[in-house]
Amino acid sequence: MLKKSFLFISVFSCLSTSTWAEENTPIKEIIWLQSYTPPFHIAKNEDAPQGGICDNLTEQLINEIDDVKHTRLIVPQERINKYLNEGQNICFPCVIHKKVNNHLFNYSTPTTVYPPFNIITTKELAPELSNKHGSPIKLINLLADPSYVYGQAAARKYTDKINTIIENTTARHKASLSWSSENESQAVISRLSHGFLDYSIDYPFMSDYFVKHSKFKNIVSLAIEEDNREYVLGAVGCAANAPNNFAKQAISKINKALKNKVLNSEKYQQSQQFWLKQSFPEFNSHFKQQVLPITEQPTAELASTSHLSKD
Numbered sequence: 001m002l003k004k005s006f007l008f009i010s011v012f013s014c015l016s017t018s019t020w021a022e023e024n025t026p027i028k029e030i031i032w033l034q035s036y037t038p039p040f041h042i043a044k045n046e047d048a049p050q051g052g053i054c055d056n057l058t059e060q061l062i063n064e065i066d067d068v069k070h071t072r073l074i075v076p077q078e079r080i081n082k083y084l085n086e087g088q089n090i091c092f093p094c095v096i097h098k099k100v101n102n103h104l105f106n107y108s109t110p111t112t113v114y115p116p117f118n119i120i121t122t123k124e125l126a127p128e129l130s131n132k133h134g135s136p137i138k139l140i141n142l143l144a145d146p147s148y149v150y151g152q153a154a155a156r157k158y159t160d161k162i163n164t165i166i167e168n169t170t171a172r173h174k175a176s177l178s179w180s181s182e183n184e185s186q187a188v189i190s191r192l193s194h195g196f197l198d199y200s201i202d203y204p205f206m207s208d209y210f211v212k213h214s215k216f217k218n219i220v221s222l223a224i225e226e227d228n229r230e231y232v233l234g235a236v237g238c239a240a241n242a243p244n245n246f247a248k249q250a251i252s253k254i255n256k257a258l259k260n261k262v263l264n265s266e267k268y269q270q271s272q273q274f275w276l277k278q279s280f281p282e283f284n285s286h287f288k289q290q291v292l293p294i295t296e297q298p299t300a301e302l303a304s305t306s307h308l309s310k311d
Contacts, residue, residue, distance in 0.1 A: 027246050027250060029068055029071060031071045031073055032058050032093065034092075039052050041074075050274070077156070089246050089250070091237065105237030106237070110291050111234050114205075114232040118223055119142070119223075122193065123219075137222050137223065139162065143169040149198045185210075189214070238254070
């Protein structure tokens with residue numbers, strides 16, 4: 001019996017040592033995923049010299065974290081979940097911050113603040129929707145209204161509350177889904193502009209972007225009654241089920257870079273203001289109160305989903 005006990009203890013000790021060594025082996029690479037979703041990701045050009053909302057953030061993190069290899073990979077939103085489920089060493093710079101890590105992501109400290117979700121529709125239809133379903137729009141009534149066609153990118157997700165409303169109305173079953181893998185944001189906006197859809201749900205800066213930087217000039221946004229938060233916090237998310245304790249190690253490096261350099265960087269703050277301030281006048285005050293004191297826990301209610309498909 002003593003020999004058996006000793007053998008068990010020895011095997012257990014070896015397994016524990018092996019597991020500890022595996023989980024604490026320094027990571028060698030971070031794969032940064034981005035999707036075809038302007039204005040979150042955009043190639044640098046005259047109109048967007050720092051790229052999209054999440055591009056300068058990714059660029060600065062890569063520059064600051066110099067002890068690992070960095071790979072940037074552009075994938076359709078539908079494939080992001082595939083990479084997550086496969087347990088690859090991925091981080092996604094455009095997720096919604098959560099206080100608690102989950103089965104998909106470990107989260108960085110907050111990186112930015114977004115405005116609440118809006119109804120995205122056309123100038124022609126907006127007055128009719130407001131007259132019929134209120135201002136702000138009562139989302140549950142609009143989604144249940146068979147007179148209008150709701151559409152979204154196939155992989156798009158919102159807050160838990162909005163997702164539940166969509167799933168519990170007939171809208172989800174009748175929704176017109178866009179499966180385009182290239183410029184997924186524009187696919188929905190194009191269908192709205194041409195009358196194939198009546199409305200969608202997204203951030204108000206999406207309509208600003210396409211009105212300014214595309215031929216779709218008739219797009220507007222309307223506030224939603226069910227999303228009355230003051231702001232939504234953004235973050236970096238790293239794959240929770242990647243091996244070698246990847247997410248914990250990657251987030252530790254990311255948080256250090258955010259605190260030491262990135263969040264206080266003039267270029268980073270300018271890039272956020274460029275994209276967010278027009279449709280979100282309170283951006284500066286919320287950014288200073290909720291993002292810059294990164295050692296403090298945010299106080300307002302946080303959204304509970306990513307832009308995934310992540311925004």
